[in-house]
Amino acid sequence: MGSAAGRLTGKSALVTGAGSGIGAATAEVFAREGAKVLVVDVDKSKASVTVDRIREEGGVAEPFAADVSDEDQVAGAVEFAVERFGGVDVLQNYASERSLVAEDVFVAEADLSVWLGQLRVDLLGCVLTAKHVLPHMVRAGGGSITNASSLAAWLSLEGRPAYATAKAGVIGLSKSLAVEYGKQGIRCNVLAPGHIVSPATEKMFSAAQTEVLLDHVATPRLGRPDDVAMAALFLASPESSFINGQVLVVDGGMSAYAPMVPSFRRLAAQ
Template identity: 40%
Template sequence: MPDRLSELSRSVADRVAIVTGAGSGMGRATAHLFADEGANVVVADLGADRVQAVVDEITAVHGGERVLGRVCDVASADALRGLVDATVERFGGIDIVVNNAGVSLLNSFLAEDDDEFESNWATTLDINLTSHARLVRYAMPHLLDSDSARIVNIASTEALVTTAGLAAYAATKAGVVGLTKSMAVELGRRRITANCICPGPIDTAMTSEIPSEAKETYARRRVPLRRYGLPEEVAQMTLSLCLPAASFLTGAVIPVDGGMSIRHT
């Protein structure tokens, strides 16, 4: 009889996961999914009300022992250090970092206001890219102690195909792809995996202002699955990348976009 394939675990039970931008959308779905799968989850977001709402939702289902809420401005190095410290104080370590927080600000080369361009550029860079590197750096001593350390960085299909007027957003999301590959190469020898998800058109707060008819038209024309995705559909991929069984997958860039980025016409 051949050996059974039973050595690699598909459980994140009792793992400790930090999820940034967890107050809504994909981050909220990710926090819920990890809690459903038995992980200890840190819900980090800039909005105190959003943080508390997600903590209350998870507590109502699983009790308060496995969830910690933390108001955190990811653009602040001190806030990120505090997030790591609070996580370790509560749960004793860190196994998983999900860099999900992000912002999309208008950033056109044709803009007449230089100050607005510079401000939006700097803010987008701090939140969408620099925060990812910082959080992983600050969590590193604890990730090194984990026997199944996982990093998932949430980029965007804007790293692959771009929209006019979002220069900083596209640049930072492409930067997240490069950052992830750098992490994967450097940290692989320490058995830490780093992977990147590029969500496409997803129904989130960031896309909520787009009229429904415009979304439907776009999906019919550009998305082979002919619809916008759900936040949970991105969260499910995030969970899969964080399983102990996903131990030989690192440096991957995975579009979750209904096939949008592969469609030519």
């Protein structure tokens, strides 16, 4: 499975939310580039499917079931990675609470449990994984952490306020980690995907809504998990060694233009 580039050869990586979608794509890309990967997901059967694909290509990976909002389970995942692979050089956080999408409604109508659930997984999950990985990275003399945020952190879709708030918090957390640990050789950056077509997003958006999203990107197509995975590879690799505390947006240009542009395009076509 190792590529000619081998940008992560000799490294070990822990990827959360890696049972499907962007997390799975990233775990596979990391393995192709030479990393030993701990594939973490709340559903071990999904994690095992990702691991099987990696192993079929000759890569090294292990599945691990953990809820990132549970500190004991997070600690167990990190210790397993250290015992199995000798350390954690790369931490990639994608775990997100998708089961609350339908209930994540306008603030005055939302149940507090929805907010707590979203914040525990999307934000506190990043806190807990960093808390348990950082001592190992400090002892090793460095490492790379990348946390997943979203365009929703600063561009509202009118809805999902708990998700948007959690993802905004991820950016603040990541900048704090970058400053606190940068002098010890540990970088922390953020990936902010736009609309990425995956099994999870296909359940969230109708075909008509997907057409609207396509109208609002500055590329001929919508994003795919591999688009984000390749950006994650860059941030995890030595090629980004002087990039720290930054937000890399992977959105096909969705956030690059004024909101009336698609309407102007339609008027011009008429």
